[in-house]
Amino acid sequence: MNGEVYRDTEHKQPERPRMSTRVSTSMEGSMHGGAEAEGGHLTSYATFIKVWLALVALTLGLVGLSASHRPDLILVGLLIITPAKASLVMSYFMHLRHEGAAMKLMVVAAFGVLVIFLFLTFSDYLYR
């Protein structure tokens, strides 16, 4: 994963602006440990636009599946496409993929708690 992050930074950034940001923050914000520590990963325009295209495509796919009126396909939309869209937004737009392990763990823990609530509630309602 780290390799991928690095590649993204190296090749997809517009070259000149990135350098100017680096220089300015490392000069002005040197007391805080430099540009990356202070501002985090800078995602390029191109990456965001690609993610948006993927989200639009997945939405249209979801609508297509629901129009099929087949319960199995609708379930695929609900259990696979919808969480995939949410994780795209969280990974890229909310740049969770460039956050530290503690932040990721916190988000996973919060979702984990929600899944436990869901499981306990349904185990009660389905088998009472």
Next chain:
Amino acid sequence: MDARPAASVVEPHPATEHHDYQGAKLGMWIFIMTELILFGGLFIAYGVYREMHADDFHTASSELNVRLGVANTLILLTSSLTIALSITALRLRRKGQAMVLLASTMVLGCAFLVNKFFEWSAKIHHGLYPGSEHLMARPPGQRLFFGLYYGMTGLHGLHVTVGVVLMAVMLRLIARGKIRHDNFIALENSGLYWHLVDVIWIFLLPLFYLAA
């Protein structure tokens, strides 16, 4: 903020001012997790009632306007893109571009609310609102569906409204130079909030509009 008398006299230079970027972001994420649990509870309520009244939910859902729901999804997804681009633009010192992108996000947020207004108006016009005579005459499952529909999309709409106001404040702060390429955490946290609003809608679309 506290015990710094000099700050009130001399405006600290942006570069020497104390910023806790990670701390501010962590705080925002903790808030986002509380929002997740808030909406999560409502999603669980939806799941249980749908399990108990599957047919009623199916019938009631078919009365929602799928086109409006999908249009609003595309609007919110695009607004998430524009605010994400706005943060990158600001960090690249393209202040004007950042402001145009942020203003576009606001316009899209307002467009979402206008759509919601027309959608709710049509439903209320047809006598479909919590406690209405027409709705109370229907089976309990349909009453629950519309109750959850108004409750959940209403709470979400409230978040959209707060987001639009938040962006107006951010726009002003950028214009006044308070949010800059080297001090953008307020804009970043506003972005995180806006994306959360988007994530919640991503789940609302299939559960309400596509459930038929």
